[in-house]
Every structure is written in C-alpha cells, then in structure tokens.
Amino acid sequence: MKNYDALKLENQICFPLYACSREIIKQYKPFLDKIDLTYTQYITMMVLWEKKSINVKTLGQILYLDSGTLTPLLKKLEGKGYIARQRSTSDERNLIVTVTESGEALKESAVSIPAEIGKCSNLEPEEAVQLYRILYKMLNDRHLEGEIL
Amino acid sequence: MKNYDALKLENQICFPLYACSREIIKQYKPFLDKIDLTYTQYITMMVLWEKKSINVKTLGQILYLDSGTLTPLLKKLEGKGYIARQRSTSDERNLIVTVTESGEALKESAVSIPAEIGKCSNLEPEEAVQLYRILYKMLNDRHLEGEIL
DNA sequence: CTAAATTAAATTGTGTGCAATTTAATTATA
C-alpha cells in the first residue's frame, strides 16, 4: 500500500501560510472599512506614504503585484482622490503615481491601525521575529532565483 | 514631527505573509497545470483524498473558505469528473461531496508534487518546523476567538 | 537611420475570496 502522507493537508507548509494570510487580512477589514480601503489598497498606500512618488513597475516589484492587479486598483485610489497618476515626461511608458494631499491626510487616520492589529495577535515577540525572518528569507530566495548574483 | 514608522511596509508582519503565500502558490502552478488543478482545487482534493466524503460546511471549516468560494469551485471539480455532489438524504440542507474513481486516480499524479515543491525551498528543516508551529498557533488563536473553551 | 527587440502599462479572461442576501430545509418554541 503506497504512502500518500505527503498529500495530507496537515503536512503542507503552504496551506497554513495561505490560510493565515487570509485570516489576518480579514482582521484588518473593520479598521480598513473605516477609511474606505481594501487591504491591497492599504499596502499600496503604505508604499506611497513612504516613497511619495513611484512608477507602477517599481511599485509592483515592492508589492509582488503586476499591472493587471495594480492598474485597476490605482484607478480606484485615484477615484477616491488619494493618488494622482501621470505619465513620465522623460519616458512616457512609465506611469508615475504620487500621493495627493488627501492621500497624505489619510495617513493620519491609518496610523493607529498597526497597533490595533497587534493587539489581536497572541504571538510572543520572539515568535514574531522568527516568523518575519523566515518569511523574508523565503521571499528573497524567490526574488534572487535565476539572477546572476 | 510625528512618527509613522508603524505604517512602513517593512514593519508589517502581514505583508510578507501575504506575499509569501502568493509566491509559493505560484511555484505550484507548473506542477498543478499538468493535472489541470488550481491551487485551491488542489487543497480541496487533498481534503477529499483523505476524507473520501465530506459536506461543504465541514470542508469550508477545514480550508477556511465559505460556500461563496466553494460552490463554484466544487462545480468545476465536478465538471472535471473528480468529485460528485449530492444532497444528504437525512438532511437535504447538506451537500455531500465525494471523490470519484477518476478523482482517486488523480492522487497518483499528484503524489510527487510535495517533494518537487520541497526542492524549491531553501528553508532549514528547523525553520520549516518553526514556521509551521507559528502559523498554526496564529490560525488556532483565530479559530478559538469568541468560543467558550 | 530604421527595423527589430525590448520595455511598461493596459487589457482580457478566468478563478478565486468574501460580505451580504436569498432560498430551502430543519429545529425550536409559543
């Protein structure tokens, strides 16, 4: 009788990653609803609050998202007035995204969210550190694949 | 000058979880394409290979998915011939999902996938163990919320 | 210098994910 244990859900590492990611994003929802952002829009604004100005390609590299996801999302954020979209004059292939004043003001409403979410977590500080380190190790492994380095 | 560091992407724990989950699911794609399954269909089949028969509600509790996601997905798996869907005779509110012979045969084509994916990971065994433990701790915390226990 | 190759966004189409509502079946209660 062949052994199929490798196919059991409980033996997967990807499944809890996938489930956990979605469960935590759900925890954000009540807080993000108050400022009318989805989770993906929220992390997009995070990058913009930090960078002020960025093109779609670079934004996509940071968020691990492509234009198929970002183009409609950025149009929505533009519709809400939080960002502006304009083509680069030096290279019109590039779309430059910038934060508006209204988008900058939104940061004030968002600043308390990380602490609120932190309260919901029962992870020990060292567990959070371990988790963070391991996740970025996996992400970087994938980033570097096929590169010269 | 107020401190907004908590809003930096690099200070989030949810973001690498979200990004990592999607990146690893992408690694599955070439293998899952060969057996014509999406990742969500794949983990659904995993549960069915183990349980043989299950109703939608229980399946949803295991996978952290609701009927809004599962109903169309299960119809697709039924269309591919891997599962059968039928109402319970004892309680017609319940839909019972069972694996077909074809679905059982698919397990043979899938059994090598976990090892193939494992090859792509550069995690040390103890890191994988830590990651697994922390993720399930977070998942269980959420599962138990608001329960008597 | 110009055609080919490359690049960046946008578009298209499919498949989730999930909140909210609806439908149908069952259970609890007045």
Next chain:
DNA sequence: TATAATTAAATTGCACACAATTTAATTTAG
C-alpha cells in the same frame, strides 16, 4: 402544531490575482 428561528448552500456583486495578449514608447542592432 403552526410559526419563528436557525442552518446550509447557493447566489450576487465587488475586488483582487495573474497568465496571456495588446498597445505604445524607447532602445538596440544592422
């Protein structure tokens, strides 16, 4: 026991994700 409450799926509507293709701008090569 008729009705109200509850439960399980299905449905609806919106927002991602992402592969594949298209469009337009820029670079590269011959």
